[in-house]
Amino acid sequence: MARPKNQKARREQLVHAAKQAIVERGLNGLRAIDVAAYSELGAGSVAYYYPDLGDLVREVHEDAVSRFYWNRKQSSVDDDQPRLKLRRTIRSGIPTSRDDIDFQVLNELHTHAYRDTFHAELMAELYRLEVSLYVDVLSEGAEAGEFTMTLSAETAASNLVAMEDAYGLHFMGGTPLEVDEIFRLILANAEVLTGCRLLES
Structure with a gap:
């Protein structure tokens, strides 16, 4: 023992x-x-x-959610400009490669959530946390006059999370999209939502 x-x-x-x-x-x-x-x-x-191996799987899911969220939370902490914070927040929601283990695990567990209340609740919590990351930076940018929002911060945040999830799923599934291209596509949408130049010239 x-x-x-x-x-x-x-x-x-x-x-x-x-x-x-x-x-x-x-x-x-x-x-x-x-x-x-x-x-x-x-x-x-x-x-x-x-x-009960199910207890281990539940701990795996909790760990993956926690690591994913806090890594994202820390990704823009050193930036003082909402524009840069938004760019970093978007980038942190995209897999770095198809070998990214937490993205792989979360994708696997996402499908399991359909049949299991515990996993479904964790995925719902992760979605809420991800939306909150965007709401914070979008609200900060609007208050600073850097963003001119075309939608509410909550609606725009939900749309951005949905885009990163969809692109991330396709990328991890082998769709021939590169990480930089996904980043550019989401930034282009974020520019429309914020009225702020986000793409590098």
């Missing part, structure tokens, strides 16, 4: 291993042995920490 002080580290290790297993093998039929294959622990240890 692991010492109490190692419990947190072991669980974090298994959450990371489970993410890799979900990405490589999918969520349906996920087994303790699949998680163990991506960690230094055996299947018995996985079962010890998570007798």
Whole structure:
């Protein structure tokens, strides 16, 4: 049995291993042995920490949502211009590559949410948090006179989240769109919503 002080580290290790297993093998039929294959622990240890593998999957989802949101929250913290904050917020919502593990896991769990209330509620919370990121920066830009909003901040924010989700899904699914092209397409829409030049000349 692991010492109490190692419990947190072991669980974090298994959450990371489970993410890799979900990405490589999918969520349906996920087994303790699949998680163990991506960690230094055996299947018995996985079962010890998570007798119900569903609990591990739920921790994976919570971790992915938290990391995704807080990484995005921090991405524009050093910018003092709403225009730059908006550019960074948009960029942080686009996968850096098709190997981005948190994007892969969130896409996999998104489909699972259709059948599971817990996962559905987490996806709804993530959507709310993402919209709030945009509402904050759009409201700041409008108050500073830098943005001339054609829609309410809430409506514009919802549209931007929907665009990044849709483009991200297509990108991760193999559609021949490059990251820079997705960024440019969303920026073009954001320019219309804010009346502010966002694309680099």
